[in-house]
Amino acid sequence: MTQSNETTRRWLRRAGSARLEFGADYNPDQWPREVWDDDVRAMREAGVTIVSLAIFSWARLEPRDGEYDFAWLDEVMDLLHAGGIAVDLATATASPPPWLTRKHPEILPVTRTGETLWPGGRQHWRPTSPVFREYALRLAGELAGRYAAHPALVAWHVSNELGCHNVYDYSDDAAAAFRHWLRARYGTVEALNQAWATAFWSQRYDDFEEVLPPRLAASYPNPTQQLDFKRFSSDALKDHLIAERDLLRRFTPDVPVTTNFMVMGETKGMNYADWAAELDFVSNDHYVLPGPQARDELSFSANLTGNIAGGRPWFLMEHSTSAVNWQPVNVAKKPGELERDSLTHVAHGADAVCYFQWRQSRAGAEKYHSAMLPHAGTDSDVFRDVAALGERLRQLAPIAGSHRARAAVGIVFDWESWWVAEHDSHPTERLRYRQEALDWYTALLDAGIRVDVLPAGGPLEEYRMLIAPILHVVPAALAGRLRDWVNGGGHLVTTYFSGIVDENDHVWLGGYPGALRELLGIRIEEFGPLLDHESAELDNGTTGTIWTDRIDVTGDGVEVLARYKTGDHAERAAVTRRRVGPGSAAYVSTRLGPDGIGALLPGLLGPAGVRSELPAGLGGRVELAVRGDHWFLINRTDEPVDLGDLPGAGILPPRGVTVIGKQ
Template sequence: MYPERPAGIAFGGDYYPEQWPREVLEEDAALMREAGVNLVSLGMFSWALMEPAEGRYAFGWLDEIVDRLHANGVAVALATPTAAPPAWFVRAHPDVLPVTRDGQRIGLGGRQSACSSAPAFREATARLVRALGEHYRGHPAVVMWHVHNEYGAPLGECYCEHSVAAWREWLRTTYREVPALNEAWGATFWGQTYTDWAEIDAPRFNHTAVNPAQRLDYARFSDGEHRAHYALQRDILRDLAPGIPVTTNFAGTVNCKSTDLWRWARELDVIANDHYLKAERPDNHIDLAMSADLARSVAGGAPWMLMEHSAGAVNWQPRNLAKRPGEMRRNSLAHVARGSDSVLFFQFRASRFGAEKFHSGMVPHAGTGSEQWREVVRLGADLRELAAVRGSRVRAEVALVWDWESYWALELDWRPSVDLEFRERMDAFYEALWREHVTVDFVHPSADISGYAVVVAPSSYLLTEAAAKNLHRYVESGGTLLVSYFSGIVDEHDTIHPGAHPGALRELLGLSIEEFHPLREHETVELDGGAPARVWSERIRPAGAVAVRRFATGPDAGHPAFTRHELGAGTAWYLATAPSGGLRELLGQVLDHAGVSRPRGLPDTLEVVRRGDHVFLINHGDDPVTVEGVTGTSVFDGVRHDGPVTVAPGTVMVVATTP
């Protein structure tokens, strides 16, 4: 369910009128009209103003703002302000403040400063949201409800007394009997066997490793508590204002480690994502593309919302680099290319005080005479020209397997190497595919993957039997699967699959692993042909698989490093190391084997994405790029093309391919 209004691509951002005097707010309305702003998020951190004392609600100040926005043609995503409980509430209920894993109770003054399990917090949330919903239901400006803010960031897990009580209830519901829990957790190890639910504490900080199955379950529980707090608000708002979509904003899909977005997607009416560039990464536009593709995938391929990104610099990175001329436009249109039906910023006007006063805004401290404001106005005009893109979809032939539970499990204590990082492998494979000009979807390992020509599993350490069978069926039915090392190792309880590694994938890949050989820091090995690799090596025993490449040096010299296994009508490939620079070449073999078409001869600074009937050509480089075989009309200048087109450095061309 996407908001019916505004028409076309939504443009605007978070708006904090409570920070400004009336004369500035009146100027803001005129500036929004000038830029073409048509949607703002409002009220996100305003609990102290909405409810200045318990049970006394004050919405008059907000009414004036909402009415002014409506009169100026700006729709409102009205936020519930529960991410910032007021001081009076915390004073009355100090037990709502979260406790960290090492036992520290956090103080008031930040955000996300209440435990989602705390009864007093849930009760106050329900009262406030009901009052807010009753007051604004039916208001013509309110087209969406925006619940809370960035659940799980910055504190994903709480270890307070309320969390522990809720945790024990979660365990009772999940396992029903204590012996079943003991079995799942392997509690005979280190004498951890329990006889009563009351004996079970949260997996707090310890001087040594803590039971990984317990920690994995606590991650599931904690994420579920945040979802329950969201659902509490959503259900109240749906009851009061049926037909108005309800959402919350993710803290950047690729950065939401504590949040299982596959599960969250079932609870939201529309997927909304935040994204901020890693300013010091030279090719940070690839991370942007990855975040956008994951947001679209979590949305099931449907259009989604870019709820926040920055017009310029952020304020919270070690070095907060300003965006270069044209970069904001490229960033914004790249999100649209990959499925977003909105371009929203944090924030409309840069703040003068508080922790985020050095974060950029659509209206910067330099004001409307700045180049940044001129770029904002131009972007608004561009988005109006792209109205026909709204609602269209992106199609992908290749999918990457992404599972948050595997992410959690992989990065717990005492794995074979500290270099085993979920994002490191995901980023490596995504980047190689991006540079091959291949658009990808992300999938859960148990999802329907039958429509993809190639599925890649870069980091599937945790893999259930059901998910492994799903991958097996996919290959037998004609699919092409590529699996990277240390996958298929454990089940949902972090218990090793029986037999030799990779237990869940042994038959599918046609091989077994006799021994892992993690490499030392900075150590490399070579594959035949001289390609260097790092991080990992292992002793493979083929059982149907054939060696495509072998280790030439290192502990597994002469043994397979890259294998292929024909199974049924399909093929399963396996890569047992991390090539330092040759991953793209190996991926290319797999793509060619599966017949995946992609542009050839283009520099890897050019981003090429098709969304519906529109082709987006985004030049991230310093040189012009000529693209052959482009037929259609350029959206921004109306020029008709039938053959080569040249994309100037740092610019974006969008071509409508229908007459």
């Protein structure tokens, strides 16, 4: 983190003691004045301690160019403070007002096909627009100057969900900024030509001014150009974040600054592991995604967020009390899920539990999105569950400030491998990087194993076992780190399509898996992607899909843990493990899904000395997370679970969470 520890924890240590914060986005400007007093009364009834304010209020705050209306916000800030509710005040720059886009249509984003994204939704601005930057900083400065000393202010909220709708802009502004970024990265156009392999398809550049973003082309755009544009686009948004942050710090150096990440599902355009160091504390938005691994995906995302935050407490800025409005079918949460979802985030390090939003909108695009105060009002199950959660969080106040306890097993998560592994013109378009990582996470939870999901640049050396699914981009430095870690006694597991390219998306020559070939003691000449109707049985009773590899064992100390039973590679190795001194390096050459991975885990975990910390019989039904001196036991099922002899545990209700002293 970038500020002092005391500054970063200002949002936690008010009223003389630490506590878990509880609240929501609050949008009083969508409601008449007479509602505001009722809001504060109901907030106090629910146990709300903090709200994020003015996120989408630019048009209200600056109704005309250079004319400001802060009277309503002054009143709301004073009203909240009088009610004992703190404010995470937004810079309100997420969506520009109509007058700004009318006056300066050149701030509007442009798609790769050349279409302009017009006003009418939100985030209709170019991250690289100097015009937009000027207006956004002007508004942020007005807010910072006016509210710097307000007693309700405990944190600044930069923009909102940066990149949710505008991460990739292909405009002329973006082209100019991209060229500037490339000059800084490569120095010379010849270095760029080498990195981009522009000898292919006659793409050699003579001047940086010839370079464009990867707009719609007649065929596949240059792969390294695509990768660098993804890097640049993440950096462009980060640069905007830094610009607003630095301005705010000039006014209020003791008020921490954050912005809400979106570590969830397939949101992959922003490299949050790279952004985290720019914030005083990490914040995240998460919404449950439907499917058989919905609960595990929530846990996976919370776990990754906690490790992006370096194990320190973080802020759950948004999630939902019940149904959302943006999925094809928006299902209400079952009894117990509101609390379980919230406390799972707390288990993985969240010291604040907040929702979108406080009062459910009566109109607009999100009027059917649930809220803390639903359309039905306070006389509703949702509000009663909200109030019950507020009381539960008050009781859990001693947990605030505690760090996540490191697990023995880590799943390595790498944004650049995610980006590149799913590029076009690859062996298959069916590969899904995050799904493979989630499958390993689910399999470990099924086995009762506590695991960390950590960025590739994290402290890998502190783990006994590392799982690196589809670690596709492996620079020489990372290959060296993994080799040294294994030689020192670590146990590595990696999978198909790993170790294939370097940081420039150039293939490591000599056979696959490239940079990891010697460490794994295997060699693969050709990939074996499977068609949709194809699969390959293994001799351990599992079935692989999407991918197979024809493996030749080349190194000493390699044992075959499973072989293909059917398919083109029948009788050949499917899963291998090489002993390397006190460590080992294993390779899984096909997608097995959680159940298939589960069949492999005993043979992989055993040599690493990893076993479940849970009593026998609880693995699979209960997830364990550890914060400080507390165990969080989370029921993964819809049935009650008897926690046996665990002190203070008893019966864990369906979808329930209990917190006990560390065992």
